[in-house]
Amino acid sequence: xxxxxxxxxxxxxxxxxxxxxxxxxxxxxxxxxxxxxxxxxxxxxxxxxxxxxxxxxxxxxxxxxxxxxxxxxxxxxxxxxxxxxxxxxxxxxxxxxxxxxxxxxxxxxxxxxxxxxxxxxxxxxxxxxxxxxxxxxxxxxxxxxxxxxxxxxxxxxxxxxxxxxxxxxxxxxxxxxxxxxxxxxxxxxxxxxxxxxxxxxxxxxxxxxxxxxxxxxxxxxxxxxxxxxxxxxxxxxxxxxxxxxxxxxxxxxxxxxxxxxxxxxxxxxxxxxxxxxxxxxxxxxxxxxxxxxxxxxxxxxxxxxxxxxxxxxxxxxxxxxxxxxxxxxxxxxxxxxxxxxxxxxxxxxxxxxxxxxxxxxxxxxxxxxxxxxxxxxxxxxxxxxxxxxxxxxxxxxxxxxxxxxxxxxxxxxxxxxxxxxx
Amino acid sequence: xxxxxxxxxxxxxxxxxxxxxxxxxxxxxxxxxxxxxxxxxxxxxxxxxxxxxxxxxxxxxxxxxxxxxxxxxxxxxxxxxxxxxxxxxxxxxxxxxxxxxxxxxxxxxxxxxxxxxxxxxxxxxxxxxxxxxxxxxxxxxxxxxxxxxxxxxxxxxxxxxxxxxxxxxxxxxxxxxxxxxxxxxxxxxxxxxxxxxxxxxxxxxxxxxxxxxxxxxxxxxxxxxxxxxxxxxxxxxxxxxxxxxxxxxxxxxxxxxxxxxxxxxxxxxxxxxxxxxx
Numbered sequence: 001x002x003x004x005x006x007x008x009x010x011x012x013x014x015x016x017x018x019x020x021x022x023x024x025x026x027x028x029x030x031x032x033x034x035x036x037x038x039x040x041x042x043x044x045x046x047x048x049x050x051x052x053x054x055x056x057x058x059x060x061x062x063x064x065x066x067x068x069x070x071x072x073x074x075x076x077x078x079x080x081x082x083x084x085x086x087x088x089x090x091x092x093x094x095x096x097x098x099x100x101x102x103x104x105x106x107x108x109x110x111x112x113x114x115x116x117x118x119x120x121x122x123x124x125x126x127x128x129x130x131x132x133x134x135x136x137x138x139x140x141x142x143x144x145x146x147x148x149x150x151x152x153x154x155x156x157x158x159x160x161x162x163x164x165x166x167x168x169x170x171x172x173x174x175x176x177x178x179x180x181x182x183x184x185x186x187x188x189x190x191x192x193x194x195x196x197x198x199x200x201x202x203x204x205x206x207x208x209x210x211x212x213x214x215x216x217x218x219x220x221x222x223x224x225x226x227x228x229x230x231x232x233x234x235x236x237x238x239x240x241x242x243x244x245x246x247x248x249x250x251x252x253x254x255x256x257x258x259x260x261x262x263x264x265x266x267x268x269x270x271x272x273x274x275x276x277x278x279x280x281x282x283x284x285x286x287x288x289x290x291x292x293x294x295x296x297x298x299x300x301x302x303x304x305x306x307x308x309x310x311x312x313x314x315x316x317x318x319x320x321x322x323x324x325x326x327x328x329x330x331x332x333x334x335x336x337x338x339x340x341x342x343x344x345x346x347x348x349x350x351x352x353x354x355x356x357x358x359x360x361x362x363x364x365x366x367x368x369x370x371x372x373x374x375x376x377x378x379x380x381x382x383x384x385x386x387x388x389x390x391x392x393x394x395x396x397x398x399x400x401x402x403x404x405x406x407x408x409x410x411x412x413x414x415x416x417x418x419x420x421x422x
Numbered sequence: 423x424x425x426x427x428x429x430x431x432x433x434x435x436x437x438x439x440x441x442x443x444x445x446x447x448x449x450x451x452x453x454x455x456x457x458x459x460x461x462x463x464x465x466x467x468x469x470x471x472x473x474x475x476x477x478x479x480x481x482x483x484x485x486x487x488x489x490x491x492x493x494x495x496x497x498x499x500x501x502x503x504x505x506x507x508x509x510x511x512x513x514x515x516x517x518x519x520x521x522x523x524x525x526x527x528x529x530x531x532x533x534x535x536x537x538x539x540x541x542x543x544x545x546x547x548x549x550x551x552x553x554x555x556x557x558x559x560x561x562x563x564x565x566x567x568x569x570x571x572x573x574x575x576x577x578x579x580x581x582x583x584x585x586x587x588x589x590x591x592x593x594x595x596x597x598x599x600x601x602x603x604x605x606x607x608x609x610x611x612x613x614x615x616x617x618x619x620x621x622x623x624x625x626x627x628x629x630x631x632x633x634x635x636x637x638x639x640x641x642x643x644x645x646x647x648x649x650x651x652x653x654x655x656x657x658x659x660x661x662x663x664x665x666x667x668x669x670x671x672x673x674x675x676x677x678x679x680x681x682x683x684x685x686x687x688x689x690x691x692x693x694x695x696x697x698x699x700x
Binding site for chain 2: 305306308309310311313326330331332333334348349351352353354355356357358359360361362365367369370371374375376378379380382383384385386414
């Protein structure tokens with residue numbers, strides 16, 4: 001039996017649909033000039049923010065005139081040339097002066113609670129990845145390097161001063177969780193950053209500009225995971241030679257190496273977040289940057305106790321007690337239920353002398369003992385001093401510009417003798 | 423339900439008993455006949471004209487009196503077994519329930535104080551134990567005060583030694599034991615490391631192990647020299663036997679069926695989680 005679609009039943013009652021309009025006024029002219037099967041050009045059309053007339057284009061590009069005026073000053077005897085007609089599409093990224101009119105950029109600045117004197121062209125520049133615009137004067141490579149250093153500085157001083165006994169592997173993992181590539185890409189997404197399908201001069205400057213990696217294409221060689229030169233990568237090597245995440249393989253040393261290469265979205269998003277922190281540091285100073293870091297990065301909840309992975313906690317704990325001069329740890333059965341049943345529960349505590357170091361519950365005596373030793377080791381590693389003065393709090397004291405810093409006296413932080421080596 | 427009842431009534435009827443009428447719960451007793459008191463002197467009618475008047479008789483209330491009647495229980499009782507409370511059982515139960523209240527509920531002074539009695543849960547790993555605190559940490563003093571308080575409370579509420587567990591006076595109950603100052607029992611018997619083996623002993627272990635690895639296993643050597651099997655394996659390694667035993671184990675593992683293999687793999691996976699979560 002032939003079926004009638006329900007959606008069609010009421011169609012005759014509706015008004016006749018309007019003729020389909022092109023969503024961009026310049027679509028028609030572009031479609032005449034280019035081949036319709038070139039998906040790259042079609043994507044360019046998707047990114048276009050607003051219509052521009054050819055006459056407006058010249059007015060929108062005063063720098064060309066200013067550059068020429070400088071040239072005129074340098075060479076006054078030459079005849080002034082007519083300003084060249086630059087089409088928007090010929091620029092690799094949006095012009096900085098167009099940032100003032102961008103609604104998206106102003107909205108982003110308000111959303112991040114940045115002050116009004118933070119310049120919008122700088123905010124627009126943080127959104128341009130080197131893969132879109134290889135010119136280092138217009139992309140965010142330098143800002144991203146600065147921001148990356150600032151982020152890892154603030155985070156590492158927070159972790160090391162607040163948790164002086166954390167093992168190095170946990171510090172690396174915490175760095176990855178707070179300011180790692182995935183975390184930064186997530187933060188950019190939460191800030192409402194949208195990616196342009198294709199970078200270009202006509203694109204709204206509030207969109208993330210980068211050359212997109214097509215689905216299924218291989219990563220560029222700079223981003224590919226290379227096997228380490230020496231497979232036996234020690235912690236010392238990771239501290240000295242590797243980045244702040246302790247990754248065994250080395251990524252691109254500078255974002256500028258990714259110029260004109262297609263990259264995944266996450267790479268561009270994390271470079272934006274880093275560049276934003278760098279530009280905040282340059283334009284608004286240290287206190288604002290630190291507050292921004294506290295509000296947007298440290299406020300993210302990370303349970304450090306979930307990062308541990310112990311293999312032989314009982315042996316590690318006995319080595320730790322021997323090193324610190326405590327009595328050797330003894331596992332004691334605190335309570336139990338259902339020993340002869342299918343699901344028994346044992347609660348075992350690890351005692352050193354009369355002090356309980358940790359407690360764990362498990363369905364076998366071994367499991368409970370193991371868990372109790374792991375809990376004791378965690379409570380050793382996660383010790384947090386009561387009064388902590390991070391080094392960046394004392395910045396500006398010698399300059400005398402911070403009144404609050406003078407009131408705060410430097411108290412040396414606790415430095416632990418290091419992790420237990422078994 | 424109904425046929426069973428009917429059959430039951432039949433059973434009674436066949437045995438010659440009066441069938442129990444379960445539906446009739448209330449019976450109306452016939453009102454007692456009250457006659458004027460026989461000894462009451464009959465007043466002679468003072469007035470002969472009053473002969474026509476009937477004599478005044480005291481009559482009780484004619485409203486039918488409702489009495490509850492239990493069904494007759496000859497042989498089979500359908501009633502539930504009634505609970506009887508004697509003085510001894512009541513006292514035993516109330517004594518069992520008389521638990522000492524939590525030390526946090528017993529204020530030290532007359533002034534109102536904060537009551538902190540959190541539910542029992544796994545201890546937080548962010549609470550550093552007293553032993554792990556550095557010497558100059560201010561929390562040491564707080565912990566020591568709390569420890570002193572808890573110890574004195576435990577001493578005050580300790581079970582008296584004549585009623586301690588293991589003595590005849592200790593009442594076995596399902597209730598948690600009263601707090602005591604003694605440490606809980608160790609899971610495994612604690613031992614001291616003896617370090618008693620000399621170089622010559624170790625040489626002897628190696629010689630025996632190399633001589634006849636089939637007889638002088640790790641277990642036998644550990645028993646003979648009074649050390650742990652781990653130490654024997656550390657001192658006298660036998661690579662050939664280890665390989666052979668590993669091959670045997672692998673062969674046995676290959677004969678496992680699907681269910682056993684899956685169970686063993688799951689067990690190994692769970693064991694990895696022991697050191698990771700919690």
